[in-house]
Amino acid sequence: MKVTVSSPSETIRTLKIEVPADRIEVEIEKETENIRKNVQLPGFRKGKAPLDMVRAQYRKKIEAAAIENVIDENFKEAIGSEKLNPFGQAGISNVKYEPGKPLEFTAVIEVKPEFSISGLEGIRVEREEQEVTNEMIEETLQKIQMRFGTVRKKNEAAEIGDQLLIDIEEVDASTRVPLIGKQYPDLKVRLGEKIRGEDFEKQLIGAKAGDTILVTEKLNQYFITDPKQHVQQNPTEAHHMVKVKEVNILELPEIDDELANEMGYENVETLREGVRASLIAHLEDSAKEKLRDALERETVRIINPPALQSMVERYLDYLEENVKKRSNKPVNSRVLREENKEAVTKKVQWYLIREKLIEQEGFEVTDREIDEYLEQYAKEHNMDPKRVKIENRSEEKRSLIIDTLLDNKIFDYLENKAVVSTFKKR
Template sequence: MNVTVEKLDAKKVKLEVTLEAAKLTEAIQKSYKKNVKNLNVQGFRKGKAPLALIKQFYGVEVLFDDATDFLLNESYPKALAEADVKAIDYPQIDIKQMEEGKEFIYTAEVEVYPEFDLPEYKGLAVEKPVYVVTENEVDHELEHLVERNGRIESKGEGAVVEMDDIAVINFDGKVDGVQFEGGQGENFELTIGAKMFIGDFEDQLIGLKAGDKKVVKVTFPEDYQAEEVKGKDAEFDVEILDIKSKEYPEVDDEFASEVSEFETLEELKASIREGLTQDAENRGKNELNSNLIKALAEKAEIDVPNAMVETSIDRMVRDFEQRIQQQGISMDMYLQMTGQDKTTIRDMFRDNAMNVVKNDLLIEAIMEKEGITATEEELVAKAEEIAKMYGAQMEELKEMLLNSNKKELEMEVTTAKVFALLEEHAVLTEVEKSTAHNHGHDHEDHDHEGHDHE
């Protein structure tokens, strides 16, 4: 085999591969064995006609398609290795010569890892966010815990509907005396003040008791989605069946022992504070890493290969599809609801994908230059750390990570080492920030995450 390489640009090469004639003869033989059962020659049982007669009867070209596949599958990976080419996509193949008794020659154009100059990565000047947890935030989390442990109970005989109560109702809505779709319900639990129903429907129920009936009058908005009722007056016959309210527990030591492993309220608050502090540290760390890689990326000129960007977009679209499916929405439904198509969805992720790929290339270049690797002990420790988060199947998950997902685990460990190196040599300016009003929000993925390429 002879391989020559022509560099087309910073991210694409063309290989010309020449295989000796004997290799083509061998591939034609393999193609004959695969296809002879489907080729009929008069005077021979199906599958028994010799190669010479198949060539005479059909022409040797009938065997070329499979012979080409055999030759390419065997020679292309070897050609890449021989030329020391790191391909990142499927090649564009062009057969230059395929004639029995002669050399088999083809070219393969393929995108490769781009060549670029790694900028100076030591001494990056960036902000280091330091998130401070306040007592108000601890109390805020405690309030959420109280809300989650509230009990819904009937208010009992003689109680009246008040704001934030849950009124259990039957209702029958009519426009011009005629029932309309979606205007009826039985044993419906309506939270007063939640604005689930149009206009001041809920307000008109305030002050009613269980057993009371009332005609509630409302007007549908002009932009209401149902054509038959938009802009029209409606009357609802409403019957109050029951009135419920949410009762919240007293926040004391007894509450702490019921909702947690702790005996006292102070211990519970200390645990909440510890959790918030850990979250704040993680958030600050992620933002610092994002600032570091962004500062480095701004100094780098990389012609990012399209194949790597498309692979990154594939992953982002898959993740997006999974997220909306968890909310009960299929991708087809989402496209219909938003008036988008698959192309606009992909374009939505394109800039972020470009950043992810660029950052990954920089991280891997630093790994190579610094000789950064992951030891077996570090991989085991990382697997244990991840497995701990899932509890019960900890040992099984750890084994799976160390075997099936070892490459991803290695990337996680080595990437962390790169960021530690960048931080160690960076010029950091600490900026104190508050974590208030950010609980329960998913922080966006940072650009350095996602390693899409192999």
């Protein structure tokens, strides 16, 4: 077998492979014998027809199967001898075969790029600092009040602060015919919370129990009005028939010792302390995630490895599939992919850098570290450690924990090399 390898790019290898004729003939003989075992030609018992007759009658089928087997076997042999590790499936083309002559074919494969991690010392990133304010505490206490509040029906029109019980049904924009699978009964919406968006809620202000209202909702730029269009149109709208079943006044409890006791606190003061501690932890987690995002972005910018295009396309395929599943509206695939390609490419670059860092720095996770992680999780969530370990013993969950712990080591490594300045968020 003769193999010639070329490198059109850092991630592409083209293999031109030539297989001696005698190897093709051996495979043709094997395929001829396989077919003879399973066919019955006139005048002969099954499996007893002469090989020449079988070969003559099934020549194309025999050659096609033999060529496929030879290409598969010799491709594997070629990448082994050339020490190549393909990523994804190979593209086979330019297959040339004539009886008695060598078989020629071309295989194009994608390989992970070769690069090293360096130049990360002194990279500059910012860490966000944000103090817990009295306003944050009061806002959290208001949410607690709403959680423990009681509702009372009212006959008057809905206003900000009221809680509505509604049925939502998405309809066709022109015919108002309900769309299949787009019915959402018994939803609770508190006007002013803006969970479904400010515009959506504004259209419900003034509604009374028993009213049915047509509510419009803007869609994002990936949706198109006309499936035949190949250019992006103006953002379209989804149309909902909203039936108001109830309008309720939400009566809030006092922030007092009784409410604090219901939540497991001794009094209002300890409740406020608990809220403050929770907010501090939340802000710290948020700052940590933002710092990690900054470290990731800067590392990708500095190392800038070639991205595996097949992986980029698979990510975009997954994104497109999910967007289409979430809507009955046509999706402009071209715009969707173009808008997200840069971000997806950077994620693929980070994936390659992450793998290289794990290999280069020898990062690994021990069983003891996994146990300590689960014990800490159990402590933070007031759970039985044994139960937590049992619930996380599957290979899938264990793999997720390992990834989390490896990420911790990677970002600790990057943060130690970085120059981190802090700024206060106002």
